Amino acid sequence: MLKIACFGQKGGVGKSTIARLVAVSFARTGSRVKIVDLHAKQRTCLEWSAIRSSQSVAPVIVADLFEEPARALHQTDLDIVVLDSGPHDAATVLSTARDVDLVIIPTATSRDDLKPQVEFGLELNRQGVDRSRLLYVVNMANGSETCIDEAKAYVRRHGFSVADTTLVHSASYMNAHDVGRCIAETELAGLNEQSDALFREVVDRIDRLAGGELLEDNSKRTTRLVDCNFKVAPGFHRAFKTAAALNRMSMRELLEVSVRSWISENCKDDPRIRMLCPELFPDKSA
Ligand SMILES: Nc1ncnc2c1ncn2[C@@H]1O[C@H](COP(=O)(O)OP(=O)(O)OP(=O)(O)O)[C@@H](O)[C@H]1O
Ligand SMILES: [Mg+2]
The missing domain is CATH 3.40.50.300 (P-loop containing nucleotide triphosphate hydrolases)
Known part of the structure; x- marks a missing residue:
């Protein structure tokens, strides 16, 4: 606080x-x-x-x-x-x-x-x-x-x-x-x-x-990003907020989009994660 x-x-x-x-x-x-x-x-x-x-x-x-x-x-x-x-x-x-x-x-x-x-x-x-x-x-x-x-x-x-x-x-x-x-x-x-x-x-x-x-x-010192326990530096918080506003998104939506895109980019070779959220890994061969 x-x-x-x-x-x-x-x-x-x-x-x-x-x-x-x-x-x-x-x-x-x-x-x-x-x-x-x-x-x-x-x-x-x-x-x-x-x-x-x-x-x-x-x-x-x-x-x-x-x-x-x-x-x-x-x-x-x-x-x-x-x-x-x-x-x-x-x-x-x-x-x-x-x-x-x-x-x-x-x-x-x-x-x-x-x-x-x-x-x-x-x-x-x-x-x-x-x-x-x-x-x-x-x-x-x-x-x-x-x-x-x-x-x-x-x-x-x-x-x-x-x-x-x-x-x-x-x-x-x-x-x-x-x-x-x-x-x-x-x-x-x-x-x-x-x-x-x-x-x-x-x-x-x-x-x-x-x-x-x-x-x-x-x-x-950190500040909470949206209403989950995601702590970031105040400077990042403001940048995040600006990005959300520019994209006409709530901070929560932007956080979700960012995390989804990070997971689909970085965890595509992890079968456990692919199994947990298959929607993040569309089957390219289909
Ligand atoms: N820039 C300003 N122009 C005109 N009036 C002001 C301005 N700033 C404060 N006031 C008014 O001056 C009065 C005193 O201001 P304020 O209550 O903020 O002072 P304070 O330091 O909190 O006082 P106290 O020590 O009594 O608690 C209030 O009526 C407030 O609306
Ligand atoms: Mg006062």
Whole structure:
């Protein structure tokens, strides 16, 4: 199971916003996703999920309240868990961050937001979270390009990476949340594209972490292909999915066609396999 956290010590900068984007975007790919809302008082994602269901917005996003994040990280029936914390549960967040694959840290461009969020990243790093597992996102940008560039430079000066995609400040994002949608589901195509671009950066980062490009320990993370226990690297998963879409097939159909063709090509001399699935070996003499 892939674990993605939207954490930070600054409130109101977009943790729940990005958690919802990530959850919806993964759910759209057919992954089994859950948002774990760690903010027992605020319950932003929990309530948003209920609104989404009441508005019949697909795909359905399940959100659960977990006061003990350790339990949330051991659910076996999911592909992706997205954790959304409140700003003040520092101890919980620090201990949980070590066990997740990626921590997304949103920040606005003002020094009031940047400084605590960078300090938060430094603290995570001191606690043993590799810098490659942290991804900053500039959100609520409403200033000039220079202002955005300076914010990103500030994050990078401290040795962290920041997403190329910046989320601007827009009332359409808030309106989308109010009706159970995420920031890739607003009424404005341009905004949705920005959100999709951010999600692609998140996936790229996860792929690179899984491929060991960023991590010394070269962790062998895999993802399940369709709903059988066929584990592949995330990069392969995406290539497979694209091939299925291009051929107008489901991933399961493509998997079946691929396996059939491999067996008929490579096992034609094995009488046991010929006996088990004769339909794969048409008799050429007939
Ligand atoms: N780019 C944006 N433009 C406009 N509004 C935004 C943007 N991003 C988030 N918001 C809105 O700002 C508010 C705070 O965002 P969000 O709830 O995601 O922050 P948070 O970091 O989770 O806050 P908390 O620390 O309280 O949990 C919400 O109303 C959300 O809809
Ligand atoms: Mg929140």
